[in-house]
Amino acid sequence: MKQTQAVEGQRQITNADVRAALESILANEMFSQSERLSGFLKYIVDEALAGRGDAIRGKTIAQDVYERVPQDSGDPENIVRVHARQLRQNLGMYYETEGKRDPVHIHLDSGGYCPRFEYVDVPTRTPTPSRKRSALTMLSVFVIGGGLGALIANTTLKQPVEVQNPDAQAASQHEQLTRQALLEKSAAALQAANFAEQARGLIFPIFERSRQELLTGVFQHIISTDPEYFGGYAGAAQTLATKAILTPKGSEREEITALAGAMAQKALTLGPTEPWVQSALAWAEVAKGDYEAAYRLSSRAKDMTSQDGHVLDFHGAISLFSGRFEEAIEAADRTNLKGRSNQRFANRNIYGAANYHLGNNEKTLEGFEAAAAFGDPLSAPSLAYQAAALQRLGRVTEANSKLAELNRAWPNAPLGIMFAGIYQNHEHVEEILAPLRELGWTSKVANDEGNATARD
Structure with missing residues (x-):
């Protein structure tokens, strides 16, 4: 079995050890609910195990994980930096809670993207029933x-x-x-x-x-x-x-x-x-x-x-x-x-939506990406804000992809009724729906777009 890393010259960590550690992390809800964050972690671990850890750069992650190229508008590596911070935080939270007894820990140290693997000597204990529950x-x-x-x-x-x-x-x-x-x-x-x-x-x-x-x-x-x-x-x-x-x-x-x-x-x-x-x-x-x-x-x-x-x-x-x-x-x-x-809480979603109306489209995407990474509430409007922000930024391919994701997850979401029912001013509803229409969005719900009118 190939050895990947020695810890303190004693315990050798094998590829199989790292794979088992990775699987445990990806099964945790902090990661399983975020496809991008999971993809980020899996990519850097795969690269490290293949002996290419020192060659991992922000631009390679942007290209290989997010399919972003230097020609895209904005800074393609910005979302990589955002997700790296989220990944470090989530890994820290994971090892403080559910993963605290994992024998092998995966770390992403600040200043780079090559993961570090650590063997932790965990004493055995008598198993106790899990208290984890799905609240809903x-x-x-x-x-x-x-x-x-x-x-x-x-x-x-x-x-x-x-x-x-x-x-x-x-x-x-x-x-x-x-x-x-x-x-x-x-x-x-x-x-x-x-x-x-x-x-x-x-x-x-x-x-x-x-x-x-x-x-x-x-x-x-x-x-x-x-x-x-x-x-x-x-x-x-x-x-x-x-x-x-x-x-x-x-x-x-x-x-x-x-x-x-x-x-x-x-x-x-x-x-x-x-x-x-x-x-x-x-x-x-x-x-x-x-x-x-x-x-x-x-x-x-x-x-x-x-x-x-x-x-x-x-x-x-x-x-x-x-x-x-x-x-x-x-x-x-x-x-x-x-x-x-x-x-x-819903604060990251609120942060993303509020920044959208202020024209801060990059911050909008950062807010919703952070919400997904931390397992915060997700809904059809969350994806609608992201698709609209991407359209505003001229990232049409990504915008269409996000809109397709929305249609797959919530095929009959009455966005017009939702936004018109909650926003005080019709102009704010239109700020969201107009970019979606530019992408070809039309509601599949009768009278949905007709409900997107100013409140009484």
Whole structure:
């Protein structure tokens, strides 16, 4: 067996060792959900194992992985540098969590693109059952089979979330004290709060109606579990308001909007000083088309807490859809956000979309590429923004490829209805749809493009 590298003159790492390490990494969701990031890692590992590691350059990665040539507009190596940073971060996160017991580690050191392989002496231990769960699957079981869902909520959701950042200890202690107080009230109160926190983290991407319908059922179950808990009503208000936004104008939309408003008001009665409640009230106003009220309430929620990523996501979304693009970018900045490092938010998508409307097309692509690399929410509009940005940059081949990807993943996505339902100003809708039409996009949904008109 060919030896690839010696570590400390003792343990030799073979090609097979490296291949096994690579397969483990690529199976992790941080990489499996990002085709480009996985391709990047596989390419540099393959090149290193073939003895060409020292010849790996940014331009070769751009050409061989991304099919970018020097003649393309812009800097073809820019996306390589962006993905290299993301790759280093993802590898670090992987080895801090799921991969911490892998015997062989793959590193990408700063300053180059040749990977480094390291043998780690990991002591054996008695295997323990995996705690990894698909959150959406967990919620589906909860809604469809209440008894089993309750069991999952009791056994899985109460388990502590690993905290990587030392600065998060204060927030973690606050959460623990809150849970203790809820448990003293009742086990049902603690179960409802635990499950609501999990469910609210799944509201994004907001453009999936089936997701919102599922989560509405979850929050309704939470309400029945503890009718005095504000979170069930706040969450239901947000999912119902999102359903209303995705519904064409008419009586059905009006009914859903009214129900969302009622849920938000009930949440206000139970928790008037809760930032989540103020955020839910704001989102219900978006469904009504009152963006000024929505922005006022969302700003209040943001000012009440600087550490709730979900509140910041909704504030960023409201800022984006009301045309406050600079503020949307500010809300998307999580530099000072403490707390659990394994939570995912929509901020990178918001960053990419806001930069699109400011004409920063390269930053748009960087934002959405980062979102994909970190496993953030992905939706049809995410791909639409990217295709439009590529078209603006004159990278027509890539734009068509991205549009084809959109059509494969969401063949009947009503983009016109989606964007018209969420943006306050029609001109911002057209900024997205016009480049897509230049690429030959036409909606396959009746009256879709006809719905892309200014809101009442």
